[in-house]
Amino acid sequence: AQTVTQSQPEMSVQEAETVTLSCTYDTSESDYYLFWYKQPPSRQMILVIRQEAYKQQNATENRFSVNFQKAAKSFSLKISDSQLGDAAMYFCAYRRATSGTYKYIFGTGTRLKVLA
């Protein structure tokens, strides 16, 4: 069965600094998607960034980028120039790309605090 592990329950970063959130996953599939979601205190989840497993190029979205290491089954999120609005829970998620179960699997989350 696939699993997603976020080993950092909480992280802090100084405003304008860079922080990296870790995510590892376990799967026997070769084709899958990976996601990072942000959940601010209001609890509405927002997609931050996504990655196709077959693409070696790391995805980037403005200040957000990922370090995707397929062999190591690692998918970390880097937030550059951190802003107060980045404070939230961040969830890593996995979904297989082939037909069959479409189940998304989420990690337990990392709470990011941004210090002014």
Add this chain to the structure above:
Amino acid sequence: EAGVAQSPRYKIIEKRQSVAFWCNPISGHATLYWYQQILGQGPKLLIQFQNNGVVDDSQLPKDRFSAERLKGVDSTLKIQPAKLEDSAVYLCASSLSSGTWIKRETQYFGPGTRLTVL
């Protein structure tokens, strides 16, 4: 574009009572998801619909939970009877079912319903 709507936002019930949650997805989104998010955990998929058909309900406790999506638009999730361990936030999300994989896989979440079972 209106987002995913959910109601009620909060619900407090006694154990063994029944409760229902409602979700209205973004217009045109054929895929609808219900998640359970227990405090301190990530969301767990309960059921996924494609139009009005069930795609995956492998993690839905079918002895007490039921969900329907009549007419392939809005959806209702019911718990009967509720247990203490059902206390959680219930999230609804929707996505397109066609187009590029990015469009298909981008889920839009509602604000959630926080359920407290006493």
